Amino acid sequence: MVLAFIFALVKSSLSRIIALVKKDLLLEWRQRHALFGILLYVFSTVFVINLMVKEPEENIWNALFWVVQLFVCVNAVAKSFLQESRGRLLYFYSLVHPRYFIVAKLIYNVLLMAAFSVVSLVCCIFFLGNPLIHPLYFLGVVVLGGVSLSLLFTMLAAIAAQASHNAALMAIMGFPLIMPILMLLANISRSAFAPVAQPGLPGMFLLLGGMDVLVIALALVLFPYLWKE
Amino acid sequence: MAKHWWKFLSVILLLYVIIAGFSVEIPVIGTNEQSSRNLFFHVPMWMCMYANFTISVVYSVWYLATNDLRKDIVASSGGSVGVLFGLMGFATGALWSTYTWGGTIVNDPKQLTTGIALTIYLAYLVLRQSFTDLDKRARVSAIYNVFAFALLIPLTYIIPRMVDSLHPGSATSPGFSSKDTNHVMMRVFYPAIIGWVLLSIWIFTLRVRYKKLALKNLLHG
Numbered sequence: 001m002v003l004a005f006i007f008a009l010v011k012s013s014l015s016r017i018i019a020l021v022k023k024d025l026l027l028e029w030r031q032r033h034a035l036f037g038i039l040l041y042v043f044s045t046v047f048v049i050n051l052m053v054k055e056p057e058e059n060i061w062n063a064l065f066w067v068v069q070l071f072v073c074v075n076a077v078a079k080s081f082l083q084e085s086r087g088r089l090l091y092f093y094s095l096v097h098p099r100y101f102i103v104a105k106l107i108y109n110v111l112l113m114a115a116f117s118v119v120s121l122v123c124c125i126f127f128l129g130n131p132l133i134h135p136l137y138f139l140g141v142v143v144l145g146g147v148s149l150s151l152l153f154t155m156l157a158a159i160a161a162q163a164s165h166n167a168a169l170m171a172i173m174g175f176p177l178i179m180p181i182l183m184l185l186a187n188i189s190r191s192a193f194a195p196v197a198q199p200g201l202p203g204m205f206l207l208l209g210g211m212d213v214l215v216i217a218l219a220l221v222l223f224p225y226l227w228k229e
Numbered sequence: 230m231a232k233h234w235w236k237f238l239s240v241i242l243l244l245y246v247i248i249a250g251f252s253v254e255i256p257v258i259g260t261n262e263q264s265s266r267n268l269f270f271h272v273p274m275w276m277c278m279y280a281n282f283t284i285s286v287v288y289s290v291w292y293l294a295t296n297d298l299r300k301d302i303v304a305s306s307g308g309s310v311g312v313l314f315g316l317m318g319f320a321t322g323a324l325w326s327t328y329t330w331g332g333t334i335v336n337d338p339k340q341l342t343t344g345i346a347l348t349i350y351l352a353y354l355v356l357r358q359s360f361t362d363l364d365k366r367a368r369v370s371a372i373y374n375v376f377a378f379a380l381l382i383p384l385t386y387i388i389p390r391m392v393d394s395l396h397p398g399s400a401t402s403p404g405f406s407s408k409d410t411n412h413v414m415m416r417v418f419y420p421a422i423i424g425w426v427l428l429s430i431w432i433f434t435l436r437v438r439y440k441k442l443a444l445k446n447l448l449h450g
Contacts, residue, residue, distance in 0.1 A: 155376070162369050163359055172355050173373060176348035180384055183345075203391055207383070214379055222372045225293045 016096055020104030021111075024080070028112070038076050038116065042068065046123045055129035058193040065124050066186055069145060070178065072116055077109050077153040078170055081161040093227060102158070102223040106216065109150040117146030131193055138192035145185040148212050152178060155219045158226055184208050235427055242424030249417050258408045260329065261397065267325045268405060268414060269421040274318030275385075276422050277429035281311030282350070284433070286378040289371035301367035302444060304374060306436040308353055314429055315347045330395055337395045342384045349377045 028035055045068050049056075056064060084092075092101055121142050125132075132138050153174060160170040184204055191198045250269040258265055285307030292300035322340065327333045334340065356373055360366035397405055409415060 159369055159373060162365060163356075169356065169359055172359075173352050176345060176352045177376065177380060179345045179348070180342070180380065180388070183341075200391065207387070207391075211383065218376060218379060222293075222375060225368065226372055228368075 013100060016100050017104045017107065020096070020101065021108050024104065024108040025111075034079055038072065039119065041075060042072055042116065042120045042123055045071070046120070046127045050127040053128075058131040061124070061128055061131050062186060062189055062193065064128070065120070066145070066182055066189075068120055068124070069117065069142075069149065070182065072120055073113055073146070073149040073153055074170065074174065076112055076116055077150055078157050078160070080105060080109055080112075080154065081157040084161075089227075098224040098227040099220055101227075102154075102219055105158070106151060106154050106219065109154045110147050113146040113150035114143050117142045133195055134192045138189060141185065141189045141192065144208070145181075145189075148181050148185070148208060148215075149178065151212055151215045151219070152181065155215065155223070158219075158223060162226060181208070181211060184211075236431055239424050239427035239431060242420045243428060246417060246421040246424055250421070253413060253417060255414055256408050256411075258397070258405060264325055264329055265397075265405065265414070267321060269417050271318060271321040271325060272418070273422045273425035274314050274321060277314040277426050278311045278318060280426050281307045281314065281429060281433055282378060282381060283307075285311060286374055289374040292367055292371045296364070296368075298363060298367060298444060299441060301371065302440045303437055304371060305357060306433055306440060308350060308374065310429060310433045310436060312347065312350050312354060313432075315343070315350065319343060319347060326395075335395065338392045339385075339389045339394045339396055342388050346381050346384045349380060353377055 049064055049068075053060070118139070121139065153170070156170055156174045156177070159173065163169050184207060188201065188204050188208065191201060246269055250266055255263070255265055285304045288300045288304040288307065291297075292304060319340075323333045326335060326337070326340070330337070353370065353373055357366060357370050360369065405414060
């Protein structure tokens with residue numbers, strides 16, 4: 001009886017979240033210019049690096065790659081809240097609980113960023129050479145990194161949207177907060193360039209996963225307060 | 230007068246710490262020589278910072294629960310006084326490291342992570358400035374403050390314990406407590422913690438009172 005009730009509850013909330021994610025994906029496809037704008041952004045950034053340093057050595061390759069990822073993420077995720085007009089947000093507020101809304105945004109941004117991570121990895125390998133010894137491991141770290149970055153920036157975009165859609169504010173808040181995650185990612189991905197195993201790798205993965213869980217939990221708890229107006 | 234005793238206590242303790250801290254005979258630990266005296270000034274700064282940031286995050290959460298602007302004032306004062314003591318802790322540490330490690334900013338994990346943590350809190354102060362609406366500023370900065378505190382703990386507590394640091398007491402550098410057999414340093418160190426933390430709370434209460442008056446003027450002036 002109780003189980004059936006919980007099951008029905010989960011099912012209804014899942015259907016709402018899926019509907020919201022579908023709506024975001026559909027909007028994205030209808031406004032293709034934004035999507036292709038970011039693709040062009042990745043392409044031109046990597047191409048500029050290629051013009052400047054040709055094929056960098058592995059440490060610099062790693063650093064440049066993660067900086068490109070950071071800026072792609074800021075651009076891709078900032079849009080997700082900034083594109084919503086005030087009236088439309090109010091409409092959503094009347095339809096669903098804010099918690100469903102933030103979960104949908106998180107899922108949508110994770111999907112978006114995972115796709116862009118792969119694109120920028122391909123771009124980097126194409127233009128900057130391939131210093132990777134364990135490419136599959138690096139691919140995994142890149143997707144994981146894209147997910148971690150997008151989770152944090154989704155919440156920050158929600159905060160920045162409150163401050164009269166101020167995109168500069170997102171950089172001010174975001175870059176200090178993202179620094180520990182980027183530091184961890186750069187350390188973890190260093191293993192992909194070396195043939196020997198790095199000590200303390202499981203601990204770092206655990207810490208990264210812990211930070212992701214922390215960000216998700218904070219977003220779920222705090223977003224309803226952010227939306228209350 | 231009765232409730233001001235802790236302010237007198239703070240002044241007396243700090244006078245004792247400054248006089249004894251520079252004159253007491255301390256054991257020579259490793260290559261630190263006389264620079265170990267920085268223990269009485271550098272370490273308490275971090276305790277003050279933690280105390281103020283903790284007050285700040287508690288009042289931020291409390292603000293979100295009650296929507297009372299006075300809670301937000303307390304949170305913001307805690308944040309700014311915490312940043313002040315954090316910067317002083319960083320400065321005393323950097324001064325010490327210039328002469329013991331041979332570089333002001335070296336590749337020490339504790340120095341790096343506290344640098345990041347302080348940047349996060351500086352961003353908190355910048356964020357507060359960017360709003361004109363009082364309620365919106367209070368709500369958004371309270372939410373950011375919770376994020377900042379949630380990252381402060383792993384940054385300054387968990388990560389530095391996972392890796393080797395150049396700080397005394399970790400990895401190969403000798404700790405202070407094992408060499409301080411007569412507890413000479415501890416007799417100054419514990420009063421120093423209490424004295425400095427009380428001083429930081431004192432500054433914090435002054436700031437809260439000032440900000441509350443400013444808010445009162447704004448609302449009813």
